[in-house]
Amino acid sequence: MSGTYWSVGDKVNIKQTDIEIKCEGSDEFKENQVIGIYIPPSVSFFSGKDTTLNFDVLIEHDTSGTEKPTKLCLDSVTGANGLFSKCVVYAGNRTQIVETLDHYSSWVSVKYSYDQNESIRSRRAMVEGCGEWLPSSRGTFGTSKSVQNNHMYSPYIKQGNFQDQPSTTIDTKLPFTKASVSLPIHMGMFANNDKAVPNILMNGCYIELTTESYAKVFRVLDGTSEHRRLALNPVFHGVDTTGTGWGGTSAVQTADLDDGGTGYNDGTFLDVSTTSDGSGTGCTLDITIAGGVITDAVVNKGGIDYVVADSLVPDTSGIGEGNDDLAISVGVIGGATSTEFWTKKWNSQLDPQHSPFQVGEELVMKKLSDGSDITFTPPLIIQSIEAGGNANYPIKYTATAGCEPDADVKSLSATDPDFVLVSKRGTINPTYTISNVKLVVRQLEIDGYEKGVISKMKSGGQILYDVPSVACVLTPSPKSDLQTSISIPMEHSKVRSLISLPTDNEKVYSVSENADSSETYLIESVEFNPQSTAHGINNRSDRSGVSGIGDYLSSYNYIDGSGRIIPSRKVNTNKSSSKDKGMNADHIIELQNALNQSHDCVARSFTSFKSNFALGRAWTLDKNTIFDARGQDVRLVARYEETTQPQKNKLWKHFISHIKTLSIKGENINVMQ
Numbered sequence: 001m002s003g004t005y006w007s008v009g010d011k012v013n014i015k016q017t018d019i020e021i022k023c024e025g026s027d028e029f030k031e032n033q034v035i036g037i038y039i040p041p042s043v044s045f046f047s048g049k050d051t052t053l054n055f056d057v058l059i060e061h062d063t064s065g066t067e068k069p070t071k072l073c074l075d076s077v078t079g080a081n082g083l084f085s086k087c088v089v090y091a092g093n094r095t096q097i098v099e100t101l102d103h104y105s106s107w108v109s110v111k112y113s114y115d116q117n118e119s120i121r122s123r124r125a126m127v128e129g130c131g132e133w134l135p136s137s138r139g140t141f142g143t144s145k146s147v148q149n150n151h152m153y154s155p156y157i158k159q160g161n162f163q164d165q166p167s168t169t170i171d172t173k174l175p176f177t178k179a180s181v182s183l184p185i186h187m188g189m190f191a192n193n194d195k196a197v198p199n200i201l202m203n204g205c206y207i208e209l210t211t212e213s214y215a216k217v218f219r220v221l222d223g224t225s226e227h228r229r230l231a232l233n234p235v236f237h238g239v240d241t242t243g244t245g246w247g248g249t250s251a252v253q254t255a256d257l258d259d260g261g262t263g264y265n266d267g268t269f270l271d272v273s274t275t276s277d278g279s280g281t282g283c284t285l286d287i288t289i290a291g292g293v294i295t296d297a298v299v300n301k302g303g304i305d306y307v308v309a310d311s312l313v314p315d316t317s318g319i320g321e322g323n324d325d326l327a328i329s330v331g332v333i334g335g336a337t338s339t340e341f342w343t344k345k346w347n348s349q350l351d352p353q354h355s356p357f358q359v360g361e362e363l364v365m366k367k368l369s370d371g372s373d374i375t376f377t378p379p380l381i382i383q384s385i386e387a388g389g390n391a392n393y394p395i396k397y398t399a400t401a402g403c404e405p406d407a408d409v410k411s412l413s414a415t416d417p418d419f420v421l422v423s424k425r426g427t428i429n430p431t432y433t434i435s436n437v438k439l440v441v442r443q444l445e446i447d448g449y450e451k452g453v454i455s456k457m458k459s460g461g462q463i464l465y466d467v468p469s470v471a472c473v474l475t476p477s478p479k480s481d482l483q484t485s486i487s488i489p490m491e492h493s494k495v496r497s498l499i500s501l502p503t504d505n506e507k508v509y510s511v512s513e514n515a516d517s518s519e520t521y522l523i524e525s526v527e528f529n530p531q532s533t534a535h536g537i538n539n540r541s542d543r544s545g546v547s548g549i550g551d552y553l554s555s556y557n558y559i560d561g562s563g564r565i566i567p568s569r570k571v572n573t574n575k576s577s578s579k580d581k582g583m584n585a586d587h588i589i590e591l592q593n594a595l596n597q598s599h600d601c602v603a604r605s606f607t608s609f610k611s612n613f614a615l616g617r618a619w620t621l622d623k624n625t626i627f628d629a630r631g632q633d634v635r636l637v638a639r640y641e642e643t644t645q646p647q648k649n650k651l652w653k654h655f656i657s658h659i660k661t662l663s664i665k666g667e668n669i670n671v672m673q
Helices: 079-083 104-114 118-128 449-458 511-516 585-597
Strands: 014-022 034-039 045-060 072-074 084-091 097-102 179-184 196-198 205-211 218-220 236-238 251-259 267-275 281-290 293-304 327-334 338-343 362-367 380-387 395-405 419-423 431-446 463-477 483-489 495-504 522-524 555-559 565-572 615-618 633-639 650-665 668-672
Touching: 014 034, 014 045, 034 431, 045 072, 045 079, 072 079, 079 084, 079 104, 079 118, 079 179, 084 104, 097 104, 097 463, 097 650, 104 463, 104 495, 104 585, 104 650, 118 179, 218 511, 236 419, 251 281, 267 293, 463 483, 483 650, 495 585, 495 633, 565 585, 585 615
Parallel strands: none
Antiparallel strands: 014 431, 034 205, 045 179, 045 196, 045 431, 072 218, 084 097, 084 205, 236 338, 251 293, 251 327, 267 281, 281 293, 338 395, 362 380, 362 419, 380 395, 463 650, 483 633, 495 615, 495 650, 555 565, 555 633, 650 668
């Protein structure tokens, strides 16, 4: 038998080396500044998909001292990628733009919302500062999984009791810490690209990244928010270990000593528990006895659920049995003050290390059953977080002295929470600082290849290099337009797909408004609430202007330049865009095809179809075909025909995945759209 099964062609050995290139100019960057990095032509070829942007980011509260602390993080979906609003790539002469992408963070948000699974999310959390669901932050009442509740292992804030016993008391504010991140650059010359970049032929490459405004990047933990997964917040247990409620209107303020009785033990007895012939519980008395007669009974703890004239019968274990003629009754009822309260073990509140709150943070309580807020006078501000002493109520909070609620707060049955703790935001003005910025470039050294290319160029040759780019086209749309035809100027010769993202353009939200989410877009009203079907179930967006909103869109079609309706039947979205229904199959199929035809994006998950609502159209069927959109007046027809009309004005962001071709001849570079 002759011959061989395998034959090997010519091989090219490629040496790969990582090179660090520092950014130009400043060492630190704040909001709305430009970071510039130049890759010199001495890096002849590099791998864009293996090149990363590395830096440190530090979050800081307002240093004026007026801002109450709370735990903050960056966007849970995009992580540190959300710190950039625009990216531009130039040829080395810094005048020839190779590609530009406005609303960079929104495009990354689309990719990361749909191209995800548990493994990918874990890697992004580790490397890019994104959020991740952890058992230590899980809810126990059926709320949806939150990747924005990592209060123990956040890369942006120091862990409570780090490398210490988890039950050790926390009595100081936990500082923010620098997070070191390593990001792919989601541009055609970089993460979208699986080909070697001929950097030497471009006389180098220059990247400009514009940093995002403070108002759009900061997030609070879901387990502290009133408007996101409310049943995920810590659950109130009581003002003592027995679970006594906190009386706001029904606590005993004074006791009437109607008859001091006889036969009791002389002395002063503090914090004597009592029973009642009414429904009240938790009242304790400081009792003074002389000559066997009770001469004074002063309220120590007011308890809850009392009415005037209820009997108060002291525990006799200390004061003695006495005779049956003792008579003490409730005099005045009202609010009770306390400096201590406990929370239950529910929602993974297992020890001080698990608390999502900060020392110095102001709290209110929210009643799940009717949606009412309980506020305190003076404000309920945390002074310390310590072990509660029991596995069922494992965390004890000490707050400002003498706090009194404006309504009764009580703990219900062992499986039936009612009051949860919520951070009172007020005005927050955090900032971020980006520092130590460097580009880690994966240099490729190919034996003999560079000389051959240069030789061909000198002899009049031409290089054509494809760049898988994404462009962003913006179109505003008022909420009053119930059927709107939106023009999308594509003007690209090699289009692959189109993603249309309708974002909240109702107003420019402040940092506080976006983080608190009180006025932002309502994503859904199906979050679980064990106490009610009407309250505490709404989940609002804290990503206004970044993520897409459905806002009761009924259906849509695209229309190409020849007037063809694409697809030929309308695509229904009435379920996908609702607050309490499922998804429309035709909408998801169209979106899936569009995502798969976008650059470097695979539609792996649709769990974000409501929180980052998007429309899509694949203009080609596979990776090797293109659509010539030059001269095409592409339009999107969006119909809002539901009973509930749209709630928000919109800015539509249309992301067009297309191929640019660089024509390089001599020192001339021509970018063909």
